[in-house]
Amino acid sequence: MPREIAVFGVLIPSLVPLFLAAILLQLGLDRLLTESGIYRRLWHPSLVRLCLFSLVFCGLLLWYYQW
Secondary structure: OOOEEEEOOEEEEOHHHHHHHHHHHHHHHHHHHHHHOOHHHOOOHHHHHHHHHHHHHHHHHHHHHOO
16 A cells, blocks of 8 residues: 555645545535535534534545555
8 A cells, every 4th residue: 555646746645645646536526515504403513514524534544545
């Protein structure tokens, strides 16, 4: 399992692509939750967004580093 990924000769940590993937997944989930109206029922929507991002990111990390 590589800890660094070579991109055009530059080594970047494997966390960077996972972080970007987590951002994209969180944006999709955020759009679904916004359109369904769940955020209107919550006390602090930005806190839920932060927790949702951390859950997605940690889930991706656990999935990736399980190998």
